[in-house]
């Protein structure tokens with residue numbers, strides 16, 4: 554009888570001892586699994602360098618706007634809770650009917666810089682119910698070559714990371730620094746390219762941490778051109794996840810032909 558009593562006591566004690574404390578890894582692991590994934594697409598730029606007669610995200614690639622290809626890749630990822638497109642308050646070209654059937658929400662909260670557009674977009678995501686511990690994947694509207702596979706590659710690589718990470722490409726070419734004392738471009742020297750990467754998007758971070766980093770950068774007057782640099786400023790070391798040239802950013806006039814070649818399989 555005493556044996557049965559002792560066994561029951563041991564089982565009860567083990568159950569009580571197993572009960573996790575709120576800061577245990579048991580809770581952290583489960584919080585991670587439940588954290589949702591949001592996408593934020595900054596789409597409020599004017600495309601000055603592209604020299605088109607409209608912001609580049611609305612230029613036609615085949616029979617669809619460039620933005621359509623970007624949104625279609627995110628639409629195909631069911632694991633995303635919501636995709637938010639950040640438009641300029643002055644945008645007269647966005648026509649929701651052109652994107653019907655694609656799952657996304659838009660807000661006219663774009664700012665004067667990409668930095669501001671992303672920060673305002675994070676505010677809009679909070680209004681839509683996103684929590685600080687949820688993840689956000691920030692992706693340029695102007696990178697229409699993104700694929701569902703690339704988005705998932707980033708999510709898989711980063712979801713268990715403490716900080717987050719970005720899609721990027723190791724530098725493939727020999728790197729030259731122009732001589733600064735010459736008017737016409739001439740080579741000053743060749744720089745070592747070891748460890749150098751070109752930053753792409755998506756860039757994936759927890760919403761609260763990213764907002765904190767972007768606000769800090771803004772208050773310090775530090776202009777950031779991507780999300781990762783705001784975090785780097787605070788001493789974080791985001792993960793680098795190898796991307797693909799297909800995911801290039803449409804920036805200059807000749808890039809539209811490249812986008813057509815990639816997205817429609819046309820010769821350049």
Ligand SMILES: Nc1ccn([C@@H]2O[C@H](COP(=O)(O)OP(=O)(O)OP(=O)(O)O)[C@@H](O)[C@H]2O)c(=O)n1
Pocket residue numbers: 594595596597598599600601602603608609610639663664665666667668670671693694695696802803804
């Ligand atoms: N005030 C801004 C500026 C840029 N972007 C977005 O950020 C992405 C990357 O920026 P970039 O290539 O520089 O786009 P533009 O600012 O449109 O181009 P440019 O710098 O040549 O004017 C684009 O999807 C662009 O729409 C934004 O949402 N808000």
Ligand SMILES: C[C@](O)(CO)[C@H](O)COP(=O)(O)O
Pocket residue numbers: 667693751752753754778779780802
């Ligand atoms: C975020 C980005 O796409 C990373 O390459 C880029 O920095 C944004 O574009 P910009 O040309 O620097 O404005």
